[in-house]
Amino acid sequence: MMVPLALLALAAVAAGVAPRVLTRSSWPEREPVLALWVWQCVVAAVLLCCALAMALSAASAWQVVRNHVFAPAPPGVVEAYALSAHGPWSGALAVLLACGGAWTGAMLLREVVEARSRRRRRRAELRGRAPQLPGEGPSLEKPLVVLEDDRPDAWWLPDTPPRLVITTGALHRLKGRQLDAVLEHEQGHARARHDWLLHCSSALATGFPRVPVFAGFRDQVRQLVEMAADDVASRRYGRLTIALALVELNEDRGAFGPGSHPLAQVSQRVHRLLSAAPRLSFGRRVRMTALASLVPLLPLLVTFVPALTVLD
Template identity: 75%
Template sequence: MMLPLALLVLAGLTAAIAPRLLPGTAWADREPVLALWVWQCVVAAVLLCCGLAMALSAAGAWEAVRGHVFASAPRGVVEAYALQGYGPWAGTVAGVLACGGAWTAAMLAREVWAARARHRQRRAEMLVRSPRLPGETPAEDRLVVLEGERPDAWWLPGPEPRLVVTTGALRRLDRRQLDAVLAHEQGHARARHDWLLHCSSALANGFPQVPVFAAFRDQMHRLVELAADDTASRRFGRLTIALALVELNEDRGVFGPCPTPPAQVSQRVDRLLSPAPRLSPAHRLRLTAAAALVPVVPLLLAFVPALRVLG
């Protein structure tokens, strides 16, 4: 029973330490895409620890599960795990972890269902405000212009994705700024940031007491915007996208001495106007490789008995 407990301890330590270390890293704002990768690797490691602990505990509690988990393993490997000695608590631990996995899946399904319901509602409202013309066929990159005084632009995902912009934004933005805003929204779509937000929200809502999941959700909402800003700025320049953000948000109270949510807009503008130098390619490669190794640690821990026998 020591191996499942060691995996759970590793998951607990990672879940407690990561939210204290990662948000304070100085390079995250300089490399938001890399920061997104690091956070995903950390959360994957926590989930992997729990999944491996569940599988080993279930294998120790029930012969049928053991036959599936160690179906193709040599006899010596099975004996190395000493599954018969896991004791009566193995079934309880496996059951609790299985319930946690089922709860995670339910939260993700609920999050996706709620998001799709919101998208269907917004799509229906959009069709009322901007009905499709006779003979007009849906196009994947169709741009929809809505009448509205408030300057705004957003990406509406779904089976027929749409880029939506209001007439208020068309009046506020010049051509280059509008193209930069649309490139920002297309950056979200190409990177599938909506799925990152769904997964992070599902974990945070399903397990509100786990610090790493709450920090994961908060950081995803921040980093996906920075990554999309960088996507747009590479094509149209940082000044262009910064000015576009100001034009779209200056009437919403997000600037000034007492900004109101979403106050991170002002931080995004400051970042665009005063960019810090990017990390060197070698440094980025090292961080990418180090992050990729984080989920490997629980795998190595789980396979230590087997590796000893086979080695």
Template identity: 70%
Template sequence: MMLPLALLALGGLAAVVAPRLMARAEWPDREPVLALWVWQCVVGAVLLCCALAMALSAAAAWGAVRGQVFAPAPRGVVEAYALQGYGPWAGTVAALLACGGVWTATMLTREVWAARAKRQQQRAELLARSPRMPGEAPAEDRLCVLEGERPDAWWLPGAAPRLVITTAALRRLDRRQLDAVLAHEQGHARARHAWLLHCSSALAGGFPQVPMFAAFRDQMHRLVELAADDVASRRFGRLTIALALVELNEDRGVFGPCPTAQAEVPRRVDRLLAAAPRLAPARRLRLTAAAALVPVVPLVVTLVPALGQLF
């Protein structure tokens, strides 16, 4: 039973240490895409530790599972894992981890269906506020303008994604700022940020007792916005997207002394105006490679007995 426990301990260590290291690091705001990659690798490693521990525990508890897990392996490799010595707790551990996996899949499915229902509701509201005339073909323009006294703009994904913007926002934004907002929203769509948000929300909602998953969700919501800001700023300049954020959010009180739900907006504006330089390419490469190696560690730990037997 030592190997599954070692994997669970490794996953627990990563879940505790990684969020603290990321919170202390100063580079994620300068490299949000890299920070997204690091978070995904760490969370993937934690989930992989649980999956491998479940597979080994199930193989020790049930012969049918053992035959599937070790089907292509020589007999000596199976003996190297000493599955008979795992004890009566192997089945319990495997069952608990399997329940966790099923629960994770259930929560992710719920998140996806909830997002789909929300999009359908938004499309219905958009059609009600901007109905088609009789005989009019479905609109193919990626920009939809709505009457509204509040400056607002949002991306409506789907088969025909569109940027919805109010007339109040059009009065405030110039052409370049409007293009920057469109580039920001397209950056979300091209990078599939919605799936990152779904997965992080599913893990945080399904396992509220795990602080790492809550930090993962919060950081995903923050980092995807920074990454999309960078997409827009590379095309239209940091000042342009910063001014667009100010114009769209000034009337919401986000720049006042009292905290609001959009308290992250002033920080995004300050970051754009500060224009901190990116990390050196060599350091970005080192961080990318180090993050990619994190999920490899549980695989190596799992394969140590087999490699020792084969070599």
């Protein structure tokens, strides 16, 4: 019964150490897409540790579960795990982990339901602000929706298909290629399906607010998806263009004033674009991507160590 405990210890280490390392590092700002991949691999490893620990604990507590879990295993593998040598606490652990899994599923379902509700409300609001004109199709069926509003704003509406919404105030403020850069930024969100990352990170952090890796995942994803979309736009239109567009859209909201502000992240994004920090080398990016991809394999390796010992 040492394997489930080893898996839970591995999950605790990853959940506590990884957020500190990633949030204190400077390279995620230079490589936001890679940072998003690393965060996803760490979170996947933590969840996989809990799932495998639950399966082995249930197999230790109940014979019927053991028969299903080890059905394809060769003779002698079950004895290597010493499942029957442990007390009834394995059943309690399995139930506890199963409740955690059910709670995770409930949080994800709630996030999806609330997201759909917000989307319906937003569509109803936009339908009133962008009514269908005589002789044209429904305005919300177009890939680009223009709203009559003096406040400069632009956002991406996740839908099927995704739509870009921009106000007339933004059209008046943005100059030349700045409008194209903003549209490319929002299209970058749509192509990468950043909404799913935001939903998953929010659900995990809401369901388990005391787990550092989930809280860090949510906070970092919110920043990294914006940086990643900035990079998509800057590769085509230049860093200065998208930085000036961000200033034009947000300077009237106090995002660049003194003190803390809810939009302080915008000023950090502008500073990042203007500082033009070099990307990591191609070789280092490949090595970090490969190393991050191996992280979810660690729980599998820990799980199969007793079986591999017997087969050898």
